[in-house]
Amino acid sequence: MTKTPFSFDITGKEKNARAGVFHTPHGDIPTPVFAPVGTQATVKSLTPAQLAETGASLVLSNTYHLYLRPGADLVAEMGSLHEFMQWPQPMLTDSGGFQVFSLSDTRKIDEDGVTFKSHIDGSSHRFTPESSIKVQEQLGADIIMAFDECATPHDLEYNQRAVTRTHNWLKRCVAAKSREDQALFGIVQGGVFGDLRKASAEFVSSMDLPGTAIGGLSVGESKAEMHAMLDLLHPLLPADKPRYLMGVGSPEDLVNGVLRGVDIFDCVLPTRLARHQSAFTPTGRINLMNAGFARDKMPIDDTCNCYACQNFTRAYIRHLVVAKEMLASTLISIHNITFLINLMKNIRQAVMAGNFEQFASSFLQSYKTNRK
């Protein structure tokens, strides 16, 4: 077997929190890292140049969406996903599993795979562990994910079945994988059930993959349950491999995740909030539709170095929101992504300096969470 182009250097530790660098064929990812999501091969409303300006390194794209449109064969014909969307830095694709279970209609799950109908045109399709790996190899991201089943978090029997299936499918994903320049991460499932999570962590760890993902969290369980699962998993996962908490990305979840040993996060939150005029600030979210901002000469966040905050007033952005101008989404997305990227940079620095616990407590105290 060829030497893997992937390695993980841990450069700092403070209790369970870690700082490191994950090396990939498209460059280094300093961790902890937040990955913006480009569902359909574009981080919504941003050019890759604008995205690079936010300081993003790793970008995620969705296998389910790209498989359906424009098709993985087309992306492969264009060179790769990196080439197609012109993101030269590291990329990650998910397996399509989560979207098949959450977005598509009329699915049928069997031991071999999942039959589903496209949310776009109702056409019938089938994913198996083998086909998910094949599609992800056509897309060509640096990090690819095992095809798994994400159960509803509180259903014990469903989680037992899903964990068994996820483990069987992981073995098949490992066997199906043929490219040496992609790192396959296995996924730990098990809902909110400690025994299942433990068994899953042990099985996934035994596969000796270059990274470990934690799936099935932030899907309906409480924050306390999420934290309990992360605390339980911490000693069970390979310490020398990056840990990826899938689909999680609110500022408070990032801080709480790193406190519990997580290295990689992704979420659509910053761009989705932007399309609903909601922007991160150090004291919590603000909604730029609010009339109170109509004559506000401050930027969204006067501590922020992003293009939006360096150039535009809240008054202007509110005008764009009210006038339904596309530029509103672009500017708020630039800010929200930059906010999370800067938060991760500050977290990383704090872990390296050994004062992350203090940073976390101070951040969580001043940042007021908004629940929707």
Add this chain to the structure above:
Amino acid sequence: MTKTPFSFDITGKEKNARAGVFHTPHGDIPTPVFAPVGTQATVKSLTPAQLAETGASLVLSNTYHLYLRPGADLVAEMGSLHEFMQWPQPMLTDSGGFQVFSLSDTRKIDEDGVTFKSHIDGSSHRFTPESSIKVQEQLGADIIMAFDECATPHDLEYNQRAVTRTHNWLKRCVAAKSREDQALFGIVQGGVFGDLRKASAEFVSSMDLPGTAIGGLSVGESKAEMHAMLDLLHPLLPADKPRYLMGVGSPEDLVNGVLRGVDIFDCVLPTRLARHQSAFTPTGRINLMNAGFARDKMPIDDTCNCYACQNFTRAYIRHLVVAKEMLASTLISIHNITFLINLMKNIRQAVMAGNFEQFASSFLQSYKTNRK
């Protein structure tokens, strides 16, 4: 009277075509120039940084829209339109007249002004020559426009009334104007009627303003009629002042306009077409929705130096169009604006070099016009 900060240097001539520089408080405008339109204080889907990259100098914004939303007093409170939208280069505002006549409901025109209802919320408003100038002084653009009445092009009696009113209103605009750092342009009306156009050109020229606009064209008349009016006006307008053909901006109209002595153009066309997936190329428009582009590795236009053409394939942009991603509008807008700006640069160079007639004939031969 203070020395005007506005002057027009003609740097090249070829028959009726002119190349020059119009000096304004926010910088020089090399002419002939195409001005992109930022209707609501934003050129749709572009940041000012992206707009500057297209090579744009002059940008137009609409008094009617800004008066209604966010309000001219708010823009003034934010410093100026330049400050508000962060466009540091020259700006032009129209008078609101055209939109009052074309967009708003239930208008009543009298000799004093126009009462109209907002297209946004139906609220009642009134524009007079004095209030239009006041609003434009609050907005603070470098070039401001006289409040005029744009008649339907083929109605003689309506055009007679509109020309008389436009002239009376121009006198009132000149009297109302109080800022020395804004250049007021008068507007020649008269539909397709040579005698009316001639009378209007003489009257407007007699006001000795820093620039002359030609209104009421590209509003339903034929290309031949437009060209006939431009040819007729050419010897009648002050030769040493810039000439602005309002609301005109297709590639063929730009070439034909410069051939007939026009220096300044504006149009929503490049951004509006972009939102309908239509892109300029040297041989005519292409629609990027077309399935034929699905696997096309070429850029929109391989002779173009814009960000979209330097980085992305037609295949990728078609994917964005089909997937209804905002980035499609952004990339096509960047290209379409750059295409027109580059066309004007090439025209300017050709006029200076004395080979514009040849350039025009070659361009018009290879560029196939698409009529909708």
